Amino acid sequence: MEIQKNPVNKHGHKTTPVAWEQGCLEEVCGSCSMLINGHPRQACTALIEPYLRHSSMITLAPFTKFPLIRDLYVDRTSMFDALKKIKGWIPVDGTWDKNQFGPKVSQETQEALYLLSTCMTCGCCSESCPQVHPDSPFMGPAAMSQIRLFNANPTGHLQKGERLRVALGEEGIAGCGNAQNCARVCPKKIPLTESIALIGREATKQAVKDFLGLPDAGE
Numbered sequence: 512m513e514i515q516k517n518p519v520n521k522h523g524h525k526t527t528p529v530a531w532e533q534g535c536l537e538e539v540c541g542s543c544s545m546l547i548n549g550h551p552r553q554a555c556t557a558l559i560e561p562y563l564r565h566s567s568m569i570t571l572a573p574f575t576k577f578p579l580i581r582d583l584y585v586d587r588t589s590m591f592d593a594l595k596k597i598k599g600w601i602p603v604d605g606t607w608d609k610n611q612f613g614p615k616v617s618q619e620t621q622e623a624l625y626l627l628s629t630c631m632t633c634g635c636c637s638e639s640c641p642q643v644h645p646d647s648p649f650m651g652p653a654a655m656s657q658i659r660l661f662n663a664n665p666t667g668h669l670q671k672g673e674r675l676r677v678a679l680g681e682e683g684i685a686g687c688g689n690a691q692n693c694a695r696v697c698p699k700k701i702p703l704t705e706s707i708a709l710i711g712r713e714a715t716k717q718a719v720k721d722f723l724g725l726p727d728a729g730e
Contacts, residue, residue: 531583538698541631544638545583546572551638553698574638590632593654596682597674601667614665627660627706629699636693636703642686649686652693656706662713672727675710675717684711 515528534540536555543554548562548570562569577585616624630653637643637651658674661667678684684707693703720727 529583530581539631541633541698544574544585544587544633544635546570546574546638551635551696553633553635556698574634576638576640576643577634585634587632587634590634590637590651590653593650593682594632594657596650597654597658597661597677598670599654599657599661601661601664602670616665620663624660624663626699626701627656627663630657630660630701631699633698635696635698639692639696641690641692642688647686648682650682652687652703652707655684655687655710656701656703658710659706671713672717672720675714676721678710678714679718684714687711 512533518526518528520526531545531554532542533555534542536543538553538556541553544551545554547554547557548566549572551574554571559569571583573579573583574585577587577589580586632653634653636653640649640652642649643651655678658678662671662674687707689704689707691704694701694705697703
């Protein structure tokens with residue numbers, strides 16, 4: 512931000528400001544994702560002092576798995592499109608009109624859902640995943656984990672079959688190579704590999720149900 516206020520090149524000459532996304536500045540919005548010394552992370556929580564203990568130079572670079580807009584600013588539209596494909600939302604079930612809070616959820620389930628819900632769609636997982644590249648249709652780890660989140664919701668469970676069929680498609684679970692990089696770099700420590708393994712099992716069950724012609728939960 513200081514460099515953006517007074518942008519100069521290595522010769523000390525005035526230049527154009529560096530462009531990047533930023534929003535919350537507290538690791539909640541996920542917009543300031545970039546490569547810092549080659550490591551995908553959120554820039555807003557990257558303290559400079561620890562980096563300077565290892566090197567006198569800090570290198571900032573844009574993510575490589577998304578179209579570059581300018582400087583450090585990339586287009587993460589593909590991640591949001593993936594959420595549309597998996598129906599990453601909870602349909603209105605009418606409880607609001609009845610002054611109710613909706614179906615009850617156990618404390619254990621609520622805690623698991625909360626962790627999954629902290630996903631910021633920041634793109635760190637996709638950036639670190641070797642299976643996410645231009646020649647692969649794989650939509651990335653974040654969307655797979657969100658299938659788990661919304662299928663575990665009592666109301667979202669009604670669309671479970673629809674989401675699992677997306678996981679069974681060419682963009683889904685088959686594209687994961689189990690490198691486990693995603694879980695290592697996730698800023699929120701979401702158990703992405705655990706989610707992918709669970710969705711893999713559930714998708715297999717869904718494939719058998721579809722083969723046998725069994726109805727979905729909401730039918």
